[in-house]
Every structure is written in structure tokens, then in C-alpha cells.
Amino acid sequence: MHDFTATYTDLYQINMAQVYFQQGKHEHKAVFDYFFRKLPFEGGYAVFAGLETLLEVLEDFKFSDDDLEFLKDQGLDSEFLNYLKGFRFEGNIISATEGDIVFPTRPVLQVEANMVEAQLIETILLNILNFQTLVATKASRIRKSAGEQMLIDFGMRRAQSTGAYHASRAAFIGGFEATSNVVAGKDFNIPISGTMAHSFVQSYDDELTAFRDFANSHPENTILLIDTYDTLKIGLPNAITVGKEMKSRGEELKGVRLDSGDLSYLAKKCRKAFDEAGLEHVKIAASNQLDEYVIRSLKEQKGPIDVFGVGTNLVIGDPDAALDGVYKLAFANDKPRIKLSENLAKLTLPHKKQVYRLRNSEGKLTGADAVTLRDETDIKHMNHPFDVSKSLSFKNCNEEALLHYVMKDGIRTEPPKRLEDIKVYSRKRLAEFSEEFQRFENPHLYKIGISDQLLKEREALRNHYKNKDA
Amino acid sequence: MHDFTATYTDLYQINMAQVYFQQGKHEHKAVFDYFFRKLPFEGGYAVFAGLETLLEVLEDFKFSDDDLEFLKDQGLDSEFLNYLKGFRFEGNIISATEGDIVFPTRPVLQVEANMVEAQLIETILLNILNFQTLVATKASRIRKSAGEQMLIDFGMRRAQSTGAYHASRAAFIGGFEATSNVVAGKDFNIPISGTMAHSFVQSYDDELTAFRDFANSHPENTILLIDTYDTLKIGLPNAITVGKEMKSRGEELKGVRLDSGDLSYLAKKCRKAFDEAGLEHVKIAASNQLDEYVIRSLKEQKGPIDVFGVGTNLVIGDPDAALDGVYKLAFANDKPRIKLSENLAKLTLPHKKQVYRLRNSEGKLTGADAVTLRDETDIKHMNHPFDVSKSLSFKNCNEEALLHYVMKDGIRTEPPKRLEDIKVYSRKRLAEFSEEFQRFENPHLYKIGISDQLLKEREALRNHYKNKDA
Incomplete structure (x- = not known):
């Protein structure tokens, strides 16, 4: 499932491309820089993500007959539309390695192509790289807080429409182990994970029966949500009952999930009760509006939480929700090019x-x-x-x-990378940066x-x- | 282009559905409420959007062979997967009318279906309705500030991946006239609009030639971006030159766009210069990090701006970026159901x-x-x-x-609505609410x-x- 077509673009790209075509500029070579001006989350670094998605889109970049019919109705020139009929991206991409640690101002990626090619891919390139870099960076910060604990992406329901798909991909690069997002798991080979919702418990006349039915259906993977009615008075005792029953059958209750209330306090109570019941193996998962700061606090309080499920704040890249990446012309028709600005920091590098x-x-x-x-x-x-x-x-x-050819004349220079490898590379690269660059408050x-x-x-x-x- | 499949869901929905199936609960009728708890943007209301998208998805909701193969590999039960093979959504949707003004706590939509159906559509329903309602509400606020001025959605490049697609749809419902987003324009019949980028001007050795080429290529639709080098010293004089040339050919320069600097000040200077040059017809468009507050300020300063292009802040629904909509079981197997909480405001309505x-x-x-x-x-x-x-x-x-059957037994009760009609309805409904409910600061x-x-x-x-x- 990727849903990017050549019309996944701003109209002005096509309008400009028509002029370039008419002026013969589709013969002119251009170089565009992709870079951003401000680090997200007031942090000290960003994790570059989205490159493989971009390359996949560029390999497949074309206008359908339907697209061209629509553009004709919009008044575009028929000779130009005829040119677009056979259009493919045949340029070069020189890029940072996906997963690398990147910084403002410096080019993260360059496009070398003819003016029409380079212009037509601008919107889709920005859309992909801005968002995945944002979320991978957020995930990396959450990983920093979580330490060795397991992190699962739970954000799909609050994600920005189909943005959830690439959010889950980027979260994995940034350091998450698993996702609840089935289609992302399927397409990107990310481990998927799921527990139960309150509705499951509510649909039964009593919680214990709900827990038992779930354990019977998913003996290998039972994580009970224990806060539907009352965590300590109802949910926890029921979970212990089911945990013991499973144990007596030679099975293991995998865990419980806390989704409301004072997570640290409740986790301690649960841990103690499970340990006393001989259920030391039962893991405690927590969710509910988590982010890197809440998780840091939970760790400071020594809440015995084994798994954090992080939703909204991860997948929307809260509080920034957008990376300000831009795409600027640096070279065209054998000449360096610049964009001036009254604001010196908006000057481009030719x-x-x-x-x-x-x-x-x-x-x-x-x-x-x-x-x-x-x-x-x-x-x-x-x-x-x-x-x-x-x-x-x-x-x-x-x-x-730091910049390498990853696509030449529209063809990848190397086979697609496994997501797991991108993640491992990213962790290795981040580990080179001292704590001072990684801290949340006024980083170096x-x-x-x-x-x-x-x-x-x-x-x-x-x-x-x-x-x-x- | 819509890219929702039945696996566009959280794994736990499928895990729970398996238990329901095994327990015969796919014969039990359930009722779920969709509602949210907090108005976005500290505003006084929300604009309900996404219903038509949801209905379209539900009509087409199925698992592919590929999906089922994947779920099998995840250890799901083969009898259950066999049931999913022929699975369709055959429930009822009772909903607020798309575009209506809605508020927290009260159900916005109800699903009546068997437990499996109702559970399997939860994630996709939340994903669609939460995001489109967020953006339609944001757009409605921006419309409030802009008054009669034209609003164009420019947000695609900073949108959250393919979230841009539905963002453009929701922005139109909330009050925007047009979008730069070509594929959204094509699929939703939204007017599309495009000017030029700085790269277009930079790709030429001089700005005047760039402007002339564009005017020749798009005589009906020339909007010149005049801030690439210097708005008042270079861009404006060049635009006047081209405007006069077009006039002498019997054409009209449609407008100029300001994308940096003091927009109100620059707009006044431009307006005066165009009027003095006999180019009263040239419109002034402005963009650059606009939102409802900046536009309100520009209007207060009486900046003579005719068109506002709004990007990032619109399409990500800044600063909230997510609506907290939830989906709660209210009735199952002939009994009312409730979710308790220590936090009284999180109690559900059975x-x-x-x-x-x-x-x-x-x-x-x-x-x-x-x-x-x-x-x-x-x-x-x-x-x-x-x-x-x-x-x-x-x-x-x-x-x-306020709630009406829009789908019965999986079939719509009426044909799909035109987006334009949804928008007109929404404006009419909002107009019933007094200024006190619509103001930005501490609304009624x-x-x-x-x-x-x-x-x-x-x-x-x-x-x-x-x-x-x-």
C-alpha cells in the first residue's frame, strides 16, 4: 500500500513544468537541495527517514491517462501533456543514508535532474521526508526515555488519516519495536502487537469471563486490560485468577495493560500482587497519552513498567506536527542559483x-x-x-x-534496504553523539x-x- | 485514491474479533458511540467531517487473500480467518449530518452492528473522523478570520504523508475555496489553484524573463511570486512591467503572491503601485505561516490582500494536530454497557x-x-x-x-453527497450560532x-x- 501518484502534487509544479517544457528547459540540468531550518521538539538532532519510500515512489512515478485527462480539463497545454504521457523520473538522488543523524541548514538530500523532473517531484519528496523525519526523531527521543523497555506504536486511531502508515514505519526506524498497525506490519515487516480494548470487557456481563475467553483464544499472547471498571479492586484480582489458571494449564499470562490512572502507583501495586501470587513472569504494559517526558517521569518513579504503548504524541510528532523542510534550487543550466531573503537565515546555499x-x-x-x-x-x-x-x-x-548517490538516471544504485537494517544503522549513528546532544533541555x-x-x-x-x- | 483496507486497523481489533467469533458473539448486536471529549483549538464548536469517506470505506470493507495469509502467519485461528474471507460490513450507521456543528460528550455517530463488525471498523472510523473533523474545524476558524477573502489550501508539502489527501477534503468543507492539491482536486472536485515557486524565478538568469515566460504560457492564470530577490525593488517593478505588457495584449495579469516579509506593509505598497499603473485588476495573494490569528491581524491592519494561501497550520490542524475522538460500547447483547473511570468525565453514556x-x-x-x-x-x-x-x-x-440512519445493513440510505453541498450545509449550520460561540478567546x-x-x-x-x- 502506497498511494502516491504523479498527481500527488501541488498544481504549481505542473504549471511551472509546462513553462519549462515550452522553453526547452526540460533539457537543462538542475540541482535542488532538500534541507530543514529548525530542529523539531527543541531537540539537538533529527533522524533522517523516508528515503526508501521516496525511491520507491520515484521508480514508479508516472501520470495515468486519467490524470492527463484531468489536467487537460484544467487547461494545460496538449503538447506538454503529451510529453507527460511518457514521463518518468530519470534523474539522480544524492542523499544522506536513511537513519543518519542530520542537522539544519546542511543539505540532507540533493536532486540532480532536468528542471521538469526536479520540479514535478518536489511536493511528494517534501511530503515524504518531512513527515517521516519528524516521527523518526520523535520516536528516537521516546526511545531515549524508555531505555531498555519495550516500545509499541499505538497511534493509528489518532493519526492524520493514512499518515498512520508511514508514521509506523518512521517510528520503527526511530527505535520502536512493534506497532499495532496491521497494514504497516504487513508491508514493512514490523512486528505487530495487540492487546484488548475496554469494549471487549464491556461486551461481557463480567470481566473475569472476558479475560478467560481471551486467554483461551490467545494462550500465547494474552495481555489483559484491567482498568475497565476498577484496576486494583476488580481488574487485578481477575487477572491474577486467570494468570493462575493459565499457569495450571502450563500456559503463561503474558501481561496486563494499564490505560488510566496513576500508572506508576498502579504498576507497583500490580507488580507486588503478581509476584506474591507466583506470577513473576506477567509483564506490565502502560499506555495513555505517553510521550518522552511522561515516560522519563515514570522511570524516575521506578514504576515497574515493562512495555510502553505510545499513541497520539508519537504518530503526529507532537507538539510540532510538521518539519519545516524545504526544497531549494542551487544550480541550473550550468550556473549556481540563490534565493535571497531579508531574513539572513533564509538565504540559500548555491x-x-x-x-x-x-x-x-x-x-x-x-x-x-x-x-x-x-x-x-x-x-x-x-x-x-x-x-x-x-x-x-x-x-x-x-x-x-555524508551524501551518496542512491539513484542514478532514475535507477537505484543499490537494492532496497531492510527496515531493520536502517534502524540498526540509525541507533549506531546516534550512539556516536554524546548525551549533551541528546538531552531534551537546551541540548548542545x-x-x-x-x-x-x-x-x-x-x-x-x-x-x-x-x-x-x- | 483511497487507501484504506480492512488491515488498516490495530491488531487488537482482530484479536478481539477472533474471541467474539469463537464465542458466538458475531451473532450479538452491539451499539458503539463515536464522540470526542474536548473541542479542538480551545474553540467553541467543531465541524463534523469525514462521514462520506467512512461510508465509502465501509461499502468496500474486505480482507484480501493477501491480508488473510498475513494474519494466518500471525497465528490467528483458521476457522476465524475463513469467516473473515467472506466478511463484509452489514451494520447500520446512525450519524450526525456531515458538516454539522458538533460538541463534546454527545454521540456524533453510532454504529449498530454485530460485535465483530463493530469492532473491526473501530480504528478506521476513528482515524477518518478524528482527522477530518479536526481540519474542517480549523478551516472554519480560518474562514471566520478571512471573511469574504479567498482561501486556498497550500499545505500538501508539510502534511502528514498521505494525510494531505483528506486534509484538502476537510479544508473545503470547513470553508476553503480551492486547493493546490491536484489529486484531491481530481477526486473530490475541489477547484485547484497554483502560482509559481521561487525555484521558477531562480532557474532564470533574470526575474523579468521568468515572469514573461510564465505569462505567455498561462495567460489566463498568471500569479507572479515577487519576493525571490527583493519584493519592492525587483519583484514589484517586474510584475508591473508584465502586467502592462499583458494589458496591451488584451490579457489580464491575475495577481502577485507575497511569501515573506511584512505582508500587510508589502500588500499596501503593491496595491498602490498597481493602482497607479492602471492595473487595478491585479489581485494580491499572501502566504507564509498563516493561520486564523495571523489573518485576523492582517485584516485589522487593512492589508489589501485578496487571497490567503494557508499551508502547514491548516493541514496538520495546528496546534492540536489530533482530535481526541473515541469509540465506546454503549449496548451489547440486549444490555446497556458502561465504562467506568476514576475520572468522572471519562464515564461513558450507556x-x-x-x-x-x-x-x-x-x-x-x-x-x-x-x-x-x-x-x-x-x-x-x-x-x-x-x-x-x-x-x-x-x-x-x-x-x-441530530442522528439519522445513513447506512442500513451495510447499504447507504441515500446516494453519496457532493462535497460542495456538504460545505454549503456546514456554513448554514454554523451561521445559526452567535458570534459568542465562534470567537477564538474563551468562547461561550x-x-x-x-x-x-x-x-x-x-x-x-x-x-x-x-x-x-x-
């Missing part, structure tokens, strides 16, 4: 570029990524991108190039610099337009 | 119910909806749902029943009461479970 992660001679992070012209090497000095008074010199650095600022040559190119372009209006 | 909008003898709103048992009539007294000390008597009220509280009989039934059930644990 040219084909590369991004290096600077490491010391032992390979450890130095705390900075440098943005350079594509083919520059031996960077010894970098500049603050927006504050010319600030710069940084360094020596004996190992430069790790990871530096992004631009090389002397890139600065020079940018200033030359700025002056060009400044002089123009004089 | 039984098959109806909701009445109370009007005075002239048909005007009295400011209250009453929730009653399904077949009660002649309500003269209602009670606060959670505060027993509060009640309200009334007489000579006209009771407008619309009252929800429950009838004496419903209160009695609820209290009887509460006591039943209270006595149980004694």
Missing part, C-alpha cells in the same frame, strides 16, 4: 555541494558538519553560515562524506559550517543581485 | 441514544443539545452529564433530532445535557459495578 562529518584522528566526532562545494577536499576552515564574524579552523580531521548545539569557497560563491551571487537593484 | 438540538418556538437555537435514550420524546428537563448538582428545565422547545460554552432517563440508566449501571467490588 551550487552542487557535499557535506562532511568531521572526525578527529581517532574517528570520534568533533561536533561539526561542513558544507562544501561538491568536489572540494582538504577543508581546514569553515564559516558560520549566517554570522560572518564566526569561523572555525581545524586540522588533522577525518572527513566523512551541533555546528554546521560552510567552506571558504562556498561562502565566496554565495557572496558573489548576493552581490550580483544587490547591484542589480541599485 | 444505551442506544438520540441527540436533540433544542430550539425555541421560533426555531432559534437555545444553546443546548440534549442526549436521550433513543426513543424518548418530550424532554423537559436535562442534567449536566458529570455534575449532578446542575440541571436545566425548559418548555416549548422544538427538538431537532454550548451546553450538553443528558435526559433524566439516561441519567437513571447510567447511575444504575454505575451502582451495579460499585456493589460488585464491595
